[in-house]
Each structure stands twice: as C-alpha cells, then as structure tokens.
Amino acid sequence: MSVRMEAVGSWLRSRWQVLVPDAWLEACVGWVVQESGDRVLDPEQLQQQVLEQWLLTDLRALGQAALPEDLAGPGPSALRGCACVQVDSLLDVSQPAYSQLQRCRGDDCSDQEVCGATQATQATQAARRPARMLMLQLTDGVRSCEALELRPVPALRPDLPPGTKLLLQGPIACRLGVLLLGPENVRLLGGEVEALVERNRQVRLLSRALGLPEAERAGEDEGPRPTHIPGGPPDDDDFPDDDFPLDELDHALSQQISQDAVPRHQEGGSAPFTYLCTLQAGPWPPPAAQEVRLQAFIVTLQGSMRSRGGQWGVAACISDGTGYLEVELSDAVLTGLVGLSAGEWKLLRRDDRRRAEAESRLQRCQRRLVDMCCIFTVRLDPAGERAVVLSADTPTETDRAALQERVEGRRGGPDLP
Secondary structure, eight states, X not given: OXXXXXXXXXXXXXXXXXXXXXXXXXXXXXXXXHHHTTOOOOHHHHHHHHHHHHHTSOGGGTOOOOSOXXXXXXXXXXXXXXXXXXXXXXXETTSOHHHHHHHHTTOOOHHHHHTTOOHHHHHHHHHHSOOOOEEEEEEOSSOEEEEEESSOOTTOOTTOOTTOEEEEESOEEEETTEEEEOGGGEEEEEOOOHXXXXXXXXXXXXXXXXXXXXXXXXXXXXXXXXXXOOOSOOSOOOOOGGGSOHHHHHHHHHHHHHHHOBOOOOTTOOOXXXXXXXXXHSXXXXXXXXXXXXXXXXEEEOSOOEEETTEEEEEEEEEOSSOEEEEEEOHHHHHHHHSSOHHHHHHHHHSTTTHHHHHHHHHHHHHHHHTOEEEEEEEEOTTOOOEEEEEEEOOBHHHHHHHHHHHHHHHTSOOOO
C-alpha cells in the first residue's frame, strides 16, 4: 500500500470510524486520481473525495463488520464505542401507516385522520398522539439490526434516503436486537445508495406494511417527500366516519388472510375485527369495559418479559395501521408462546440439566413476539388502565369471509363476475 493510500485509510479510521478493505481503497484512490486529470489533489481533497465515494457505496459490497456479534441475542446487550452503519430503510411507527402513505402519494388526507371525531375529541387525540418514533433497519455491511428512536434524535428525519450513513456513538442499550437511540448516539454522515433509494422509498415501505400493492410505474410513487410528519389534527369541520378509506384496507387484508388463513370453521360465524381509529374516534377511554378484535402487529415491546405472582407479563405497543394502543399481554397468551406457565418455567430453569431448554423456550417466545401479527382479542378498561390482550389468534377462513362480507356491504352488494 502506498504512503498516500495509507494516509487516506488512517484518516477515514481516526476521523470517521470508517473501515474499508484495502482493495476498495486502492481502487477508489486510483479512480479519484484518474478523474482529476492533470489537476494535482492535495491530501485533504483526496481524503474528502474518497469519503464521498464511500457515502455512495452499499456497505454490503465492502463486507467490513463494525457492529458486535451479540446484538441479536435475547438478553440485554449494548453497543460500546462507535460504529458506522447504513440505513437500509426507516419508518415512523408512531403514526398510522395509511395516513403516511396518503401523504407520500400527495393525497390530502387530513379528513381521513380525523375519523369523524368531534372538535373536543380532536383536541383529546392531539394531546394523546405520541411523539415521533422512527424505526430504522441498519447494516454495517455484514451484520444487520434494528434501531428505535427512543428519544427525539435531531439528526434523523423520516425522509432520509435509503443508503444514508450514520455514525453510532455508544454506549447504546440494545433489547431483543433493537438499539435504543437517543440524540447523543447518532451523527449523520450523509450519502445514499441508488438501488436502495428505488427499492425502499417510503411509499413502497408503507404499502408493504399495509399489505397493499406497490406502484408498478416509477412515476406513481413520486410525491412530496415531507421533512417531517405533521402531528396535530386540522382545524376543519367534522367529517363522517365513512370518509376514512377503510374499505381498501379491508379488501387488502381479506386477500392477505385468504392466503394465510387457517381452514377452520367457527359455529355462528365470526364478527370482523374493528379498527383503532374507529374506536378512538368515539368516547375514549370507553365508558364501559368491552372486548374488541384487532388485526394488528406488535410495534415494540416496552420492557422485558417478567414473572410476578406466578404469572407472565410484558407491556407492548400494537398497531393496526390506523392507530396505536398500549397493551399488556396476558399470562394466557405468554404461556401459550412459551409452552410453560411461569411457575413451570422457573422449575425447569432451576434444573441444571434443563436450564438450556428453559432459556431456549424464552428466546423462541421473544422472537415470536417481535414478529407477531395476528388477530388480538383485547379487553379495554373504562378506568383508563392499560388494555389487556386476552388472545392472539391466526386469522381463519371464517374471519376472511366475514371481512369480505363487510367489504361487499360497503359497496352495496357482492362483486359481479
């Protein structure tokens, strides 16, 4: 390696914590020098141009690991020191995915966010609306992980192009493979990766999250790219409930369920699930205890699984794409996922010969929680306590039929062949 190349590599490591293979560095320096022609580059100019090329490179092509191996483990861990990573994609999980999609498409969906709420209810919803929370898919080129904006990070914004490079500065706590970010942990370096920009632009990510078809032509998903997502409700008149485009969501979900449904018949049929925006548009918290069914997924776990009084418990935030709800997963749900009651698991763990089996069961449960997307039966408490998930079930063919019936009812009858 020439003295000039070695100086560039040392500058990248010491100044930016950037690791690159020697072969890439040699090729990059050679290309930069060739492109400069007769112009002689001073060391600072050469360093800067090499850095700019790195910012536009997919880190997978470099294969230089920077993240620790144990981040994906089930137990608590942390990123200590610094690591340069690439943002493959990011979404604001604090806001309904459908309204974000409408904004990306350039539609005026301010009326859709209100969902028929009264002026008083709008004010309540504005006060209750959570702060922005970005979920990022990150990679160092070898290892991948997720990161959650636990506290507002000024360096991040929802419209960062895929391929953006970040410098993570530890210590950063990690839970279930998710880095928990604060403003002191992130430095924005910039850049983008052209292939990722096309594949992971916001409108496509949101369409995938909702199970809706992605735009087939490049021009269809071009729209205003907001620098932030508006948080407050508009100061407009009230809108009727049916202004919220739930029929499109219903139809998409019925198609998805038809592929994944368990072929099981339920006597008496099954009431189709409801949407959070519809529930929260009315009196909230509800005046009386009630049970509702929601087709939803777990956005984030709000703590570790615990055993108290012989029962499992864990808090979480769930979403159905139209709203968010903080819940407590019941002992019955968690016992079904672990395969043992909390008491039985403790006894198993005390047996040195079966401790590994106990840990394996808990790890499997935690992985299933992270990926969980199903029909939740939730009990809502009029006292405003955290809602409780009573059951988590795979959609059945009966659920699909009930949902399709609701779609046809909105359209005024079944689809004609």
